[in-house]
Amino acid sequence: MKLGDVATPALVVDRQAFDHNVTTMAAALPGPRLRPHVKAFKSTALARELAAAGHRTFCCATIREVEGMAAAELGSDLLLANEVLECRRLGAIVAAGAARVTVAVDSDETVAAAAAGGVPEVLVDVNVGLPRCGCEPGDAGRIAERARAAGLEVRGVMGYEGHLMREPREQKVAAVEASMKLLLAAHADVGGDVVSAGGTGTYDCNLWATEIQAGSYCLMDTEYLPHAPAFRHALYLWSSVISVNPGGWAVVDAGLKALGMDHGDPTVVGAGDCWFVSDEHITFGTSPERPVRVGDRVRVLPAHVDPTVALHDRMFVVVGQGPDAEVTDVWPVDLRGW
């Protein structure tokens, strides 16, 4: 099948850019130095590619992601890097021997939930500066003790310096160090051998974590690329021009139902400036220098990959560019929902 035969709108993975991204990351953080974050792509088929590149430990954000990874036999070491109040579905996976599952805890309640649900291993999630989940660093040792008292194995700590991913490079390194010192202090209180942190924006300057939780690097988006320029845009929306107005604009058949919009407007490649996005449309400006016609196919780059992928049920993997590009694979987005 050629890309030109694929109905629009469709989510497309550029195989060469994807391979570049995977190879670049695997060279920087081989094997278990990287714990790829499944939330960024929600596809066991894509995760299998990362396993083939040497990464066998994965990070998940939802129970559904853990279940899907276990069912796909990618469960040798799954970290649910999020707080969960009802762990029975996770415990069932462990009881069935389908996966090794570790869950993040940051409170007495989440420790109790892990114990009650039958999840045997935890990481203590520590607030390292991003106001989200994670206990205060000084409370980590107490939570670890409580977990051990509840019969849980405490593997170590995690902390996400998400507030630093977009810092200018010259400030980023020092800021990550300061953030990770908080995590290492907590680790000294907690014990265990895991210090899990980081993301695509700090993969090459977080020198303190034992493993980096990165996922966006696989597919990338327009918002993130300036902050991790070693990677390439490997995901786009394949769309069709359905209307051209003589007033100086045109419309493609992809919109809010196909694009995560929290990071702003998408980029209509080689066409014109995005004017606005509606449910099933992007209206963009046209010019005599860049004429478009009804029926033209256009690539649209999302501003944020993660919520974009969550709107699709599959990704078409292609080698090459344009309508003649060969579709070599279709990856189901099989980890949606909760």
Next chain:
Amino acid sequence: MKLGDVATPALVVDRQAFDHNVTTMAAALPGPRLRPHVKAFKSTALARELAAAGHRTFCCATIREVEGMAAAELGSDLLLANEVLECRRLGAIVAAGAARVTVAVDSDETVAAAAAGGVPEVLVDVNVGLPRCGCEPGDAGRIAERARAAGLEVRGVMGYEGHLMREPREQKVAAVEASMKLLLAAHADVGGDVVSAGGTGTYDCNLWATEIQAGSYCLMDTEYLPHAPAFRHALYLWSSVISVNPGGWAVVDAGLKALGMDHGDPTVVGAGDCWFVSDEHITFGTSPERPVRVGDRVRVLPAHVDPTVALHDRMFVVVGQGPDAEVTDVWPVDLRGW
């Protein structure tokens, strides 16, 4: 089942608010005066409620929506109010006798696509001021002629005054009139008995269309409600507090994967101000006056219903409020994708 038994995050329809919205609209625009827009809720179960309220003609934005409505035997008059370049899937529905299908056309190419795909009926889509699809009003007669020459039945015109939905009331009425005069002029050139226009924001002041295309009114959202205050919030995200920080914030387990974000941040009801939304989290401010605890359930109102619904595979219908509310129905969101 009680709402308290539903795993979070979950999309919830407040039955009483929904009934109020449906009743209010059906009183204002009974039967075929309203052509409910399926894109706003993407559920044949919900559409069936509207059919029971007297509306048997529906509006769709995608081929998938038309297919799903036809399969659900809700296809007595389906308008695909959008331009389509490949109509064979629509033609197959018509050929099978599964639905009456009309498609919007605004160019020679879309007329040719309807004819080639076997869609026998069209509306000429006219630009009435929103820079999106739709031919210029002066070109509508020519396109209708072209459609008739291609053997198509031209049922009339459509035009969406989407740029006026949020106008202050005192300017809205005159602006809608000016916009609809463009559509009526085109209609005079086109013929047919349908003048399809409008939306939830103009349902009560568009006096010129023969039918109004509204969908948001069923569920409503925080962005739209001020512009259509006769309706009520009938949709919310049911979420759990998973982390509380002594620094003055807390986190619920619903985020970008559960909420359309193009219209801005959601509202965390009765809790605190939304600080930011991540993939699976909303961080919101807390205060001594509004304490929250880990495990609390919280309602979150989306800023934009349409793309929010597209992220979920079902809606739980409840009577009452809070964990003891009775779940009376589960409506599959069965019209996602394209």
